[in-house]
Structure formats: structure tokens, C-alpha cells
Amino acid sequence: MVLTSAKQAFQDWKGSENSFGKLSNLQSLCDVCGGQHASMAHWEFMQTMPQDPVDLMDDMVKMGLFRENQLRTADSVNAYELRKALFLKRVGRNDPKRERLILALCRQAGGLENAFAAAFGPQAGLFFADSIRNSKTGRREFLRNMAVGAALVTLAGCAGGNEPVAEDSANAPVGDANLEKTDLQIGFIPITCATPIIMSEPLGFYEKYGFNASVVKMPSWGAVRDSAIAGELDAYHMLAPMPIAMTLGLGSAAFGVKLASIENINGQAITVAEKYKGQVNGPADFRGFTMGVPFPYSMHNLLLRYYLATGGIDPDVDVQIRPVPPPDSIAQLVAGDIDAYLMPDPFNQRAVYEGAGFIHMLTKDLWPGHPCCAFAASDEWINANPNTFRALNKSIIEAAGYASDPANRVEIAEAISERAFLNQPTEVVEAVLTGNFDDGNGNTLSVPDRIDFDPYPWQSFANWISSQLVRWDLQGDGLAPKSINEQGYETVGTDIFLTDLARELAQELGQEPPTEIYRTEELMFDTFDPADPQTYVQQQIDEYGV
Known part of the structure; x- marks a missing residue:
């Protein structure tokens, strides 16, 4: 009786002069799929709705805008997944052309968040806060997120008809259905640089992409290198220079390795x-x-x-x-x-x-923003498991994006401090990740970017690393200078650092990676021009004698 009255009231509202036109401004024929759903003037509509989230939710339900199974789906998927997974997965329907169109439109809007703001109004950021992940979330915030989540589920009907959303879709993995391998073992050294690789197990990023993945603690970087050459694990946490050194045969027999994404900067x-x-x-x-x-x-x-x-x-x-x-x-x-x-x-x-x-x-x-560790895999493994490699790299890039948000650092610190991972006091790991720490000299400091997580593998990183391998010739046999100078810095970098792939995957996730592959790097004592690394090396030697 109450719902019937509410619907009648909504119909009266729809025809009134204050409804800024007809409901057709909200529920209209879509130019993309031909179906009828919410597709126009969302922000105007939202401005007329109650600001209190409980009232907002009640009104949306009473208006009949959402089916019951859509509400259940929105209830079971948190705001983070709705933003980055449901929107692309459901609206894109695994159609690369459709996903490219969606991402292009998001870029035109200045990013995925701005696209949501254009669709749902200036307060969309509040609606899409990741508060559902927080156990302290109040009922009002939860209902607000749920309402907007249900709106996204409704928009997902724009994929060739208005078929209902399957009730289990919220729990479906977003990885490629053609994964060559799903049971994975990923090696790591127990340090905070490995945060995206480690946290992806307890926080579910691997599972989200269809993997039954375990991280395997390694005793040393030499063990990581030797295990990779022996093919004992699937992928690895590596130091950023290691793929270059291993591929060129520095410190070991030559063995092809690709740096897929950067794990951490600073740190x-x-x-x-x-x-x-x-x-x-x-x-x-x-x-x-x-x-x-x-x-x-x-x-x-x-x-x-x-x-x-x-x-x-x-x-x-x-x-x-x-x-x-x-x-x-x-x-x-x-x-x-x-x-x-x-x-x-x-x-x-x-x-x-x-x-x-x-x-x-x-x-x-x-060096502010310098790279440190990376996610890497061998050429042989990548060639044998191309879909698995792509999905696994995407899960790491998404985890790095999550770790880059300071609001998530305390949660992450607790997750990775456990014995199976870092085996460290949580307060120590939290001090590193939050940047609130004592330095041992009597100073209490706040350095939020003491460590940060940006997965983009700049080619300028590769060129600086190569320049220093040339400068120091660590083996003392001239192999590094000879190999790098003969092949060229650009060739070494672009063959090993998969910058274009990392950008593509980040864009699919709604992130906004750079479009350039090189940038000038500002260090404490000099400036590195990636276009002329050999001159940089000579200037260092001339100034400091080594």
C-alpha cells in the first residue's frame, strides 16, 4: 500500500512543472543500446533528491528505479569494486572496443571519478567513498553507497538490452576467462617494497582476478634470481635493476626477464x-x-x-x-x-x-620518486602464459593503486605484518607506510611519501639504472658498458620495462597513468636527462673523479 502510494506520488512528480521536464530526461532511449534506462541529466535529478542518505535510498526504492536483485548485488559489492570492476566489467562486457570507448569518455571527463561526477552530480565523490571497506561505516553512508551502487548496476543494462543482473555477478572474478594457469606461486622478499605483491593475497586482489595465488617468502635476492632462472615459481618481486642485469647477463648467465610494473617508489x-x-x-x-x-x-x-x-x-x-x-x-x-x-x-x-x-x-x-622494487616474470613464462601474465600484472597494478591511498595504509600494515609475510611488529610497518616515525635521533617526523606506490615503469628509470651500471661496471669486466653502449639505452629500456602495457592496464582500471615514457629526473646533486645518459655519466665522473 505504501509502495503503491509512493509510485503514484512519483508519477505525479514526474508530470509536474518542478520535475524539470519529463522522466524521459532520466529514463530515456539510449543511443548506445536502444534500451530505456537512466541515461540523461543524472546530476540535475540528484539535486532534487533528498540529501539524507536514508531518505535518498528510500525514495529511490519507492520510485521503482532498482530491481530487488540489483539492490542485493549493490549490497554485496563494495564501492571500490563498483567503481573499478563492475562499471568496466558489466558495461564493457569484455568487449575491448566498448571498454576503450568507456575509458576514452572517462579520460575526456578528466578521469573515472570525474565521469561519475558528471553522471551523478558534484557530490559523487561522497557516494563512491570506500567507506564500505571500513567496519566503522555508519548506516547512512552505507545506504548512500548502496543507492549509487544500484544505479551503476542499472546502468550496466546498457549492453544490448535490459536483462537482469545475475545474482552471483558480484562475486564473479574479473580476470580473463582464458587464463592458462590459475594456481600461482609468487616469490617475495619480506620488505615493505613488496606491499602490492604481499597484500594481494590477504586482501583478495589475486582472487578477484581468478587466481588461487600464494606468495612465497624468499631468503635473499640471489635466491630470487636463481629461482627465476630455474623456473621454480611463476613470477617474482625483484629489484628494479635485476631484470636489466639478468637479461644482459650481469652477475649470472643471460636470462630474459621483463619488468612488468613498479612495486614501490622511495621507501x-x-x-x-x-x-x-x-x-x-x-x-x-x-x-x-x-x-x-x-x-x-x-x-x-x-x-x-x-x-x-x-x-x-x-x-x-x-x-x-x-x-x-x-x-x-x-x-x-x-x-x-x-x-x-x-x-x-x-x-x-x-x-x-x-x-x-x-x-x-x-x-x-x-631522489624523490625513485623506483626500488618491481613485479617481474621471465620471458619464457610470459610467452607460455600471456593471458595469465596480463591479468596477474593488472591485479598488482590495482593493488598498487589501493596502496597509494594513505587512507588504506593502516589496514595494509596490519595485513602484511603477519608472520607469514613480513613477520614484523605492526607498529613498525605502520610507521613506514604512514610516514609517521621516530628517526632514532630524537626526532618524530611526518613524511607521508616516505614510501609510495606508483606502478608506472618510466623509461627514464631504466635509462638512469643503465647509466649507473655503465658508470660503476660492477663486475669490473666491461660487460655492462659494452652491452648497454652497443645496444643503446633506449633499446635496453624498452625491451625490458613494459611501460606501454602497464599504461594500458592502468587505464583499464580507471587510473590515470602518464602518456609520456620519459621524464627529466631531479636528484639531490644533479639532473638526469634520459635523452643523453652517456653525457650524464661523463659529467659525474668529471665532477667527482669516480
């Missing part, structure tokens, strides 16, 4: 043993030190060498740099086997937590 630090407190103020003060890095072909080694050289330190003569597996770094610092290290977190923050050392410098101060 490292130089930590010094407690006994040197007050004695280390700049690079020249490290003379005579034994210093640890996680692997020779790492951003850590290259950045440490870059820093030391500016203080007149020859990294191959005036200090001893040796590889130390990150989990062993604090024990070696306490034992006096090493005096300092440039390591990934959480081992810098854990040293402060244990009173074993202090943070001398965050690497973001050496």
Missing part, C-alpha cells in the same frame, strides 16, 4: 649503527665503513654509490660495500659486522625500534 634509507651517533653528517663521514646493501644489482647499491661519490668517497676503495640479505641486516649491524647499510624498510625503522641504529637519510631525499 629506503641509510641507517647507521648506534655507536656512530653524532659522528656521521654527510657522505665523507663514511670513509672506512663497511656498508651493507641487499644485492649488487639494486637501487640501494646504485644510490649509495651515487651519494658516497659526492663526498669524495670512491665506493670501491674508501669503503667496503657488501651484499647483506635484508632480514640479516640488523643482526649484522648489532654484531659490528657492518657499520651502516642502505636497506629497504622495515629494517631501517626496525633498527630504530630495537635501539640498534639511527636513520641518517631517507632515499627519497636523494
Whole structure:
């Protein structure tokens, strides 16, 4: 009786002068599919609706805008998935042409969020807040998200008819139905750089793409390299320079590896043993030190060498740099086997937590936005599993996007701190991810981008890494300079860093990756022009003598 009266009232409203025309302004024939559904003047319509979410929800239901199964679907899918999965999956219907059209329209609107704003009004951002993921979400916020979620489900009818949405569609994986392999094992080192790879297991990003995936803890980067060559696992967490080094045969037999996406930017630090407190103020003060890095072909080694050289330190003569597996770094610092290290977190923050050392410098101060770790797989595995590789990379890129939101960092810290993953105190991991931390020198700092997550593999990253492999010739046999100079920096980078694919997958997810592949990189002591890396190397040698 109440619902019948509400519908009659709605029909009266529809015909009134205050209805800004007919309901045909809201429910009209669609130019795309020919069906009748909400397709015009959404923002005007929403402005006339109640602002209270409970009343808004009630009115939308009473107007008959949503079927019951649409409400159940909206109830079971959170706002995050509705934005990034349901809209593309249902509206795109796995039709690449349709998805490209949708994404092109979203780009015209300035991004997926702006497209939603154009459709649902200036307050769309509130409707699509990820609050459903938060257990503290109130009933009003939940109902508001559910109402707009149901609206998206209704829009999903624009795919060649108005067939009802299947009730189990909310739980259907969004991965390619033609996956060559679904049971996966992905190697990782227990550091915060691996956050997107690790969190994708407990937070369900792998499962969302149709994978039964497990992350496998590895003891060292040497073990990661050897396991990849042996084909023991499916994909890997690798240091950004490793795919270049392995493909060129630096430190091992040549073995083709592709860097699919960047795991993290920033997120490292130089930590010094407690006994040197007050004695280390700049690079020249490290003379005579034994210093640890996680692997020779790492951003850590290259950045440490870059820093030391500016203080007149020859990294191959005036200090001893040796590889130390990150989990062993604090024990070696306490034992006096090493005096300092440039390591990934959480081992810098854990040293402060244990009173074993202090943070001398965050690497973001050496190079803001520098790459560190990456998601990678061998050429052989990618060729054998192209659909699986694409879907797996997409899940990692989506996870990186989720991790890039500071609002999600506390949740992530709790998820990845567990024994099976980082096996670290949650407060240590949270200090790293949130950037609210003590540095061991009596300072409490707030550095929100101490670590960040941007999956885009800039070709300028590849060129800088190659330039430093040429500069330092880590093997001492001339192989790196010879190989890179003969092949060319651009060829090495574009063959190994899959920038175009990462952009394509990010766009499919509604993210807004750059369209350029190179950018000028601003470091602490110089500026890197990726168009002329050889001149950059020579300038470094001329200025610092090494």
C-alpha cells in the first residue's frame, strides 16, 4: 500500500512543472543500446533528491528505479569494486572496443571519478567513498553507497538490452576467462617494497582476478634470481635493476626477464649503527665503513654509490660495500659486522625500534620518486602464459593503486605484518607506510611519501639504472658498458620495462597513468636527462673523479 502510494506520488512528480521536464530526461532511449534506462541529466535529478542518505535510498526504492536483485548485488559489492570492476566489467562486457570507448569518455571527463561526477552530480565523490571497506561505516553512508551502487548496476543494462543482473555477478572474478594457469606461486622478499605483491593475497586482489595465488617468502635476492632462472615459481618481486642485469647477463648467465610494473617508489634509507651517533653528517663521514646493501644489482647499491661519490668517497676503495640479505641486516649491524647499510624498510625503522641504529637519510631525499622494487616474470613464462601474465600484472597494478591511498595504509600494515609475510611488529610497518616515525635521533617526523606506490615503469628509470651500471661496471669486466653502449639505452629500456602495457592496464582500471615514457629526473646533486645518459655519466665522473 505504501509502495503503491509512493509510485503514484512519483508519477505525479514526474508530470509536474518542478520535475524539470519529463522522466524521459532520466529514463530515456539510449543511443548506445536502444534500451530505456537512466541515461540523461543524472546530476540535475540528484539535486532534487533528498540529501539524507536514508531518505535518498528510500525514495529511490519507492520510485521503482532498482530491481530487488540489483539492490542485493549493490549490497554485496563494495564501492571500490563498483567503481573499478563492475562499471568496466558489466558495461564493457569484455568487449575491448566498448571498454576503450568507456575509458576514452572517462579520460575526456578528466578521469573515472570525474565521469561519475558528471553522471551523478558534484557530490559523487561522497557516494563512491570506500567507506564500505571500513567496519566503522555508519548506516547512512552505507545506504548512500548502496543507492549509487544500484544505479551503476542499472546502468550496466546498457549492453544490448535490459536483462537482469545475475545474482552471483558480484562475486564473479574479473580476470580473463582464458587464463592458462590459475594456481600461482609468487616469490617475495619480506620488505615493505613488496606491499602490492604481499597484500594481494590477504586482501583478495589475486582472487578477484581468478587466481588461487600464494606468495612465497624468499631468503635473499640471489635466491630470487636463481629461482627465476630455474623456473621454480611463476613470477617474482625483484629489484628494479635485476631484470636489466639478468637479461644482459650481469652477475649470472643471460636470462630474459621483463619488468612488468613498479612495486614501490622511495621507501629506503641509510641507517647507521648506534655507536656512530653524532659522528656521521654527510657522505665523507663514511670513509672506512663497511656498508651493507641487499644485492649488487639494486637501487640501494646504485644510490649509495651515487651519494658516497659526492663526498669524495670512491665506493670501491674508501669503503667496503657488501651484499647483506635484508632480514640479516640488523643482526649484522648489532654484531659490528657492518657499520651502516642502505636497506629497504622495515629494517631501517626496525633498527630504530630495537635501539640498534639511527636513520641518517631517507632515499627519497636523494631522489624523490625513485623506483626500488618491481613485479617481474621471465620471458619464457610470459610467452607460455600471456593471458595469465596480463591479468596477474593488472591485479598488482590495482593493488598498487589501493596502496597509494594513505587512507588504506593502516589496514595494509596490519595485513602484511603477519608472520607469514613480513613477520614484523605492526607498529613498525605502520610507521613506514604512514610516514609517521621516530628517526632514532630524537626526532618524530611526518613524511607521508616516505614510501609510495606508483606502478608506472618510466623509461627514464631504466635509462638512469643503465647509466649507473655503465658508470660503476660492477663486475669490473666491461660487460655492462659494452652491452648497454652497443645496444643503446633506449633499446635496453624498452625491451625490458613494459611501460606501454602497464599504461594500458592502468587505464583499464580507471587510473590515470602518464602518456609520456620519459621524464627529466631531479636528484639531490644533479639532473638526469634520459635523452643523453652517456653525457650524464661523463659529467659525474668529471665532477667527482669516480
